Amino acid sequence: MGLREVLTPFTVWKHVFDDPVTIKQPIGRPAAERYRGFHQNDLDTCIGCGTCEAICQNGAIDMVAVAGYDPEKGNSGLKPQIDYGRCCWCALCVDVCMTGSLTMSNEYTWVDTDPDAFRFVPGLEEPWKDDEEGYEREGKRVLSGIERIHMEEMEPEARIGNFDEIVAGYSRAEAILEADRCVECGLCVATCPAHMSIPDYIAAVRDQDYDRGLQLLYETNPFSEVCGRVCTHKCEGSCAALHEGDPIAIRWLKRHIIDEVPFDRRIELIGQPAEPTGRKVAIIGAGPAGLTAAFDLARAGHGVVVYEALAHAGGMMRYGIPEYRLPYDALDRDIGVIEAMGVEIRTNCRVGRDVTMDELRRDHDAVVLTIGLHMGRSTRVPGTEGAGVEKAVDLLRRITDGEKVPLAEQIVVIGGGNVAMDIARSMARLQKAEFGKVGITLTALEDIDHFLADPEEVVESREEGVKIFDARGPQEVMRDAEGKVTGLRTWRVKSIFDAEGRFAPAYDQSDERVHAGSMVIEAIGQAADTSLLGAALTEALEWNRGRIKIDTAFRTSEPWLFAAGDAVKGPDVISAVADGHRVARTVMEKLAAREVAQ
Amino acid sequence: MRDIHALLKQRHRLGPLEPRKGGLAFVTVPRENLRGLLLELRDTHGFTHLVLLTAVDWMEDGLFQLTYMLNNRGRDLTLGIRVMIDREEAQGDTIHDMWPTAATYQRELKEMFGIDFPGSPRLDEEFILEGWTDLPPYRRDFDSLAYSQQTYAERPGRVTHDPREYMKSKLYPDGV
Amino acid sequence: MFSFKPDRSQYPAPGPDGKLQIDLETGKYLKLWQGPNHPGITGNMSVELTVCGDEVVEGKTHVGYLHRGFEKLMERRTFIQVFPIVCRVCVPEPDFNEYCYAAAVEDLAGIEAPEYAQWMRTLILEMGRFNSYMMFLGGIGGALGLGITGQWMTYVRDLMLDRFEELTGARIYHMFILPGGVRGHLPEGFEGRMEEVLDTAERYLADIDRVMFSNSVFKTRTKGVGVIDPALFEPYGVTGPNARAGGVAKDLRKDSPYLVYDQLDFEVATATDSDIFARATVRRADVQTSIDLIRQILKKMPKTGPAMAKIPNVLHWKIPRGETYIKGECSRGEYGYYLVTDGTGYPRRINVRGPSYTHAMALLEHLIPGTNISDVAALMVSLHTYPPEIER
């Protein structure tokens, strides 16, 4: 030990005149810009999906109801309440948030004598509510997938000219990847008219437990194979994932489950119907509503006869939806399961012609009317009377029946709904086969943003060579001297809806156009053909703006008659299925009540 | 690693070598072969560093897996040696004579899993827990949350709602 | 010069059960608890000393005061939910837990973190190492009554915490290294502010050299005290700076390069005496290495790039059955995570291998007999042990 070692430490005395490093005002010193401080939530963006609650490893988050926020489509109305007696500020809730509404401020001081005070709903009234700084996740969500797994489809060149199914369906690996994206919030269930257990069957896909998946499907929907292809999938419009990416392909996953379970196994899985009750129910119309009701009633042991005017069961699913969207064998399998439950379907049996309503009423304990909308509307502009002008629903029916339908090299379609797309694309296929090229012009009142058709239908139609003229109001079907159709004269529609989305058309007469074509197809509204009721019953029934009046349980004003489906409610397959369940329940309640009475 | 495995296999009943990336591999041996294997690895093959000793509870199979992780520092090889022992009469062979530090691991295993290592020093002394009367907590049949809820009071008054059920109750209470 | 060299042959020997063969009631021996509430203990743990005069004849480490049952809690949490709690295993250097856990999950799930994330992780780990050494240098001075080192080093550590805060969003538990990558990118101007901190640190370290390492009192009290015989390194599982102080130039960053250490240029510091002083100087040299590494990383790391690899939806992330062990060189030695998965969404077992586990238990208990009571604190601090990683 030398003197040097004794003295050296003293050299740091030089710092004695340095400025102190002390922070003068430490209390409330601003934290870093990214600091993970107390939570903030944009309540108007928050959809109450509860993903934050699910990921919180501390069990710090509760989903609670907050005044002024009610459940609606794709929004549960619940908001996260955070317990700062649990939170660890890991911000996984922020990272996983589906909408990005949950963030953090850089506020960090909260002192209280009451331990119960540390619970709050961010976004309501906390002092740091409007803090700009604080932690937000960088970029988009990374904790759950944003991009939808691509669905393999036929190329436009390959699919035009035939009626083969376009969509390939997911492979197992693809389905698992897509199912993996689901966060199981369940917001979609309320939106689905049939309230299918969507998160549960997606979980079944993930677990590769297709048996369970199929059972889940059949609990709420006997037309899962149909819906897996052509459902309007409103559920996907309320999917939490759509806020920062693509919604989960719920429809394709449903189809995937069905694709993975062989037909025989299906019947095995859903099990045998209950013991026969001896009760009989007649159902008029073998469409989705009627057959769903038939399925439910048959499973409960009731005898069900379905009367169908056309040659095959399926209703609009068969006669309205073209084969390239819904192959007939897929539909046949769904109907096959229903028939396996003991449902008798009498095809080519038109009520009012082959059997009367009175007979049905006499021979059955209840009659359910599910006749759909099979009558096409006409614009009735000048020139629509006569040859060369057809209605879409009629043509689609004839195509399904394999009839030869009138065809022209250049066809003008009026309408912007799914039926218009269906007929345009069907005719395009026939044209391709007949003439080798497509010549379809589609005019619609609505502008492209307000089309009633699904966006993908519009895209695919265009891919297939359909020329779409949106916002054109039909004025006249032009005919030449011999009365042959030469085209459609239209005016431009400047705007079609007012600010509230109500119909308020404004035409621009100066922008007139003639769409050439030797055939015009009207694909606008549809109506129910209620002539089968007969004059007396029509007079006896209560009506509601052109439709048979029903109550919430689908009872008509006649105690023995029930009505459901498009004819009374609409507008799609899955709604018809939901109606079918509901009407079946009402019928069963009535039958049970009679049982008790006797 | 494969060379050592091939060499050892002649004298010990080794399972197949399960290599992972970065000089790491796992191998299973029967309990009676363990000490001999460890000795040989330590003295002949340079696996002188006992990285860790721990157990995995395979409750469904009625087994405990003891994992002895040895490291050869010179060649940067790590070998995880698995010994499966019966869960009901959980007993292992002490190796504190080879690595004194193993006594600590064995004390922990005794306390946390209830695995006995006869001959290991201070085995029955309390290590981490104090006054513990329940099942050894790392056993999988010990439910931490249930124990916690039965023993310690939580702050009451919290309620949560499942979004799906909540929407059902508000939008379609009768199910349709 | 005073030298404390007791005659060990006079001590009672422990019996086969490990218990000391002494009769406390003879009055010759006294039990003395150092900790858990004691300024001369590292964290919340205690050493039960049996003393004879001011000479310690036996020391037993008692831990468990911080036991939260992490390994049990991890088994109850999904793979993403484990992420927030791993860092709590070690308070002063939490990032190693995050890295080891993330790397273990990535290994078993077959995910590769992007390059940017690898660099960022390295940066975070070096910043954490720097902080840990600041704690050490402050602590070792404090244990010997040299209060100023603690004051200075805590200040410098706090400057680094400010950098941590702006980078990761938190001061202590950064929770920045997610399985799959890291949570974000460097904030703007970070390099400049970091350079300021490193400059300040170097200035303070130069003062530490003068006030501590050149201090005759410090040298006298640490040189030749608490010597670990290098022969004990293997049996007692001594790793890291504690082993390097005894001439074993082993450093996992060099020997088994992980992250981007193979692209960085650094030397492994060693010493020969294996005493408290040597352990302190090795760490002093390591701080400088960390400072250099941080500078190198900031210079070499890519400016942009994805921070996260694509990972499955974390809410139902299942990992196939398997087991792995991920290790790294933390400021105290070999830190490792042993992860066993069983194909479900929850880990089957996670075992944390903290270097303090061997250093503070078997090794410390071996070293204590024969020391002076006043040296116990310094000895314990010199091993650089953090109790939470012992009991978890």
Place this chain on the structure above:
Amino acid sequence: MSETNKAKLTGKATVREIFETATEFEKVAHRFYTELIPNVSKDIRWLVEELAEEELEHVELFTNLSKNPEVDAIMAAEIARPVADGKFSDCVHTPDLGPNPDDQAVLQYALMRESAAMDQYTELAQSTPAGPLKDAFVFLANEETKHKAELEKIYYETVHSGGV
């Protein structure tokens, strides 16, 4: 509205007289729809009933207005908000009502009537010098346009977007 109707109106000298004449027209329309009710099938009777109801409302409105001393102010306020006619005219082709018309035919007929009335009043307003009389015609044209717009909405819902 025929030329005779137009002639009836052109001769009127006071606002009150104009309203009384307009009321007469509405009464005629109301009678027409009321008589049509039994002729249509029950499922579309709601439509004809609604039309009759609307005409009756107009009758009441005009009657009340013609008695109201504030009529000028009310009219001025109303015509300050001109109602644009969107000329959604693909439906305004006089249909052949026949003995048992369907809903579309009834709607088309009603639209045609409202459209004609609207044109009539507009024309009269244009040919009348500024003053209370012109205001009265503008007001009436506005009323008919509003009514027509309402009908157009029903038409669109029934014919165009009905069904799918």
Place this chain on the structure above:
Amino acid sequence: MKDVDDKFLKNLDRTVPLREELRPRKVTTPDGQEIEIEPLKDYFCEAAPKVHAKSYFPIVEDFYNWARANSLWILGFGTGCGAIEMRPLMTPRFDAYRYGIQWRPTPRQSNLLMISGYLSVKTLKRAIRAYEQMQGPKYVVGLGSCTINGGMYWDSYNTIKRLDQYLPVDLYIAGCMPRPEALLAGFMELKKLIKAGKCEGANKYAENFATYKANQKSVIKDWDMPDYNW
């Protein structure tokens, strides 16, 4: 989170026997005498704590409170993670000393016990002893989520969930862990409370002594101390 398994039933019957060296017994002293010892009684005082009455004159009490508020001496017992954020407070950058706050090594010199986060059962026992050894009036501050409702260790078998069941808590500071600045804000709030005479934790402890003891004993199985030990 996994749900609670109903099948799991806690083993409630077993109690931990008192350790050998704490049992009453006969020993021989170094000078050869045989004496009876009862360690638990010999080592500790058994008198229960008493409620400390306020001064009759409010102005005197106010003065006391002012004095108490301005000398917060904290027991330097780092019970959990939060302790690491107290270190900056003891050093120049945040310098809590300027507010009359300092850290003391022994309970006998302290009047503020900071429970820095979670408490394992083993530490709870020491914390209770430390608290009971402190001189009144004394205060307890709970740091972070863990002291409020269990924090991230809400399902741990070894940590308590609510500190207020075992010790009278005067103030909580939210955070995991709270920053030094938040701690300072907490101290300032505590000072305000003390000055207003609202920090009656020690008296609360004396008044509800039986309840606190029952709660403490329900989790500390290894109860090798008398009910009150100071």
